[in-house]
Amino acid sequence: MTATAHRGRTAAAALTPPSRWRTLLRSHWAMPVVLAVTLLATYLWIRSRQLDDIERRSLNADALMRMLGEHLRLTALTTVVVVTVAVGTGILLTRPALRWIAPAATALANIGQATPAIGLLVLLSIWLGIGSTTALIGLVAYALLPVLQNTIVGLNQVDRKLVEAGRGIGMSPLAVLTRVELPLALPVILAGIRTALVLAVGVATLATFINAGGLGELIVTGIKLQRAPVLVCGAILTAALALLLDWLGGVIADLFRPRGLG
Amino acid sequence: MSDDVMISLDHVSKRYRGQKVPAVENVSMTIHRGEIVVLVGPSGCGKTTTMKMINRLIEPSSGRITLDGADVTSLNPTELRRRIGYVIQQGGLFPHMSVATNIGMVPRMLGWDRRRIDARVDELLDLVGLEPGQFRNRLPQQLSGGQQQRVGVARALAADPPVMLMDEPFGATDPLTREHLQNEFLRLQEKLQKTIVFVTHDFDEAIKMGSRIAVLGERSRIRQFDTPERLLAAPADETVAQFIGAGASLKQLNLRRVGSIAYDEAHLVTSQESPAAVLRHLDESGDWAVLTVDGERRPLRWVGPRDLRPERDTLDGVGIPAPTVEPRATLRDALDAMLTCGCGAAVVVDDAGRYRGVLGIDRLMRAITEMRETERSRDRGVAEASYYRPPMPRTLAAPAQRGGAR
Incomplete structure (x- = not known):
């Protein structure tokens, strides 16, 4: 009697939604704080220094916002293209009719990632010319694999029995995909997207070599002209951006984790 | 007689590519309206394959299966399956959906409106002995094995199909719960009068549940197809006798x-x-x-x-x-x-x-x-x-x- 009452209570607790936000806050508060402190410290450090002409040309609000904007734009576009292409391809490659191609497709995506990023960008620029389109293509080729692979793995790890149960009770193939397979594969797919996002932020620093802008400009300028503040500022901003997006990915993953799993 | 036939298998075989021996070879049987036919046999004998060919989860390589007079291969598989309830071990419930969503899945696909689906879900929960107010919004993981199984049965009944396929439906529950579920299901069947194909490897369960029992051997060959009484009284051959124990x-x-x-x-x-x-x-x-x-x-x-x-x-x-x-x-x-x-x-x-x-x-x-x-x-x-x-x-x-x- 007491056992059933107890079970009833825990079940009710698990069903009340507000606890979700509280857990979210509890497990994700640290990263924004760390980032804010780091950025503030960097800002104060730069302010405390006497900047020369060269440094001032890079380290001013207008230039920083432009580079940050370019970087974000490149990253966002990459992510959108990668998600569309890789998730779509992943879905196709897990359909029974096309399953046999999957190994070949993953191998191909592997080439994209195994090639050193800078080599990939330079090769592409010889072929397609320099500029942001070329950078975008390079980044997409580079970030495709984790999403493609995780989509395939995520869909394949969905219990075959559930897929068959879905078909067995009369759900259309599309309904089985959208209501059973994708929701249950979502955590794994999101993890892949998160990895791709962080990769894209990092590799986007190389875009400056083919004249596509971004925060890489600061780093390259800092190295070439031996200006430590510029170099450090570029590195910290890139790292902070990568960490911030990774954090955001984590929050989203927790928010969209299907109920009823573990 | 022919009016009475709900499902018929006519020389049905299933061969998988690259395998010498067919998984199911030349099976013929007729199943009448309102009876529970139990397919029983050792594991790997093809009984589940045979059952899945009825709702085309597996396509037969040769032979003909008719449902209520219509060749199943002439029907759209999804439409066909909506006319056939399907229950598997542990219910096969979708873990990320509430009990109500699970049960209402097929009615939603059929385009019922929200109110009608809700009413049907509550009706079915009542039918399988779960209090709607208490269970409607639970997730499968918050249910016991027996309760999951009941929800599985409710989901199969959602669109009121005339036929149900049940694949070891009570297999994963403890003996006491199983006995309870079996009795409950028999009581339900008295009311519903569905045509049921029931797969199990447990001969005692077969005797209890079946109007007729098909004892299957290798490649789903029918060794004997008879009422439980006659099966016990007169086993067709030594293998059946051994299987009866x-x-x-x-x-x-x-x-x-x-x-x-x-x-x-x-x-x-x-x-x-x-x-x-x-x-x-x-x-x-x-x-x-x-x-x-x-x-x-x-x-x-x-x-x-x-x-x-x-x-x-x-x-x-x-x-x-x-x-x-x-x-x-x-x-x-x-x-x-x-x-x-x-x-x-x-x-x-x-x-x-x-x-x-x-x-x-x-x-x-x-x-x-x-x-x-x-x-x-x-x-x-x-x-x-x-x-x-x-x-x-x-x-x-x-x-x-x-x-x-x-």
């Missing part, structure tokens, strides 16, 4: 229902009765115990002379809990109940759990003795002709007959 008469415990035996009566008292009065009754009547019941005449406990303490005022909490069985439980279930409590009597109750009578171990033993004697005399008679009787003509599946009447 030793002591077919004891297997009949799975076949005979509690309701088929006359009950005894117990002396009923409420918990408020005084121990002294009970003692007096026991002395006068010579009964071994009295049964305490609640206000609704639901049995509580057996109270014998040794449980009684004259210094107490009432019988509250005195005695051993009385095991109960429903009339549609098998004698085996009743025997299990008696052995569990160690009290040699099971209380027979109706659907609402109210007292109807008592089944004593003596009557049960007498029924067993009778069954064994019938078997022995039959075996003697059979042994003179040939040990095994040939299967009855009806048991061999007739080729599909579909008259012009349809």
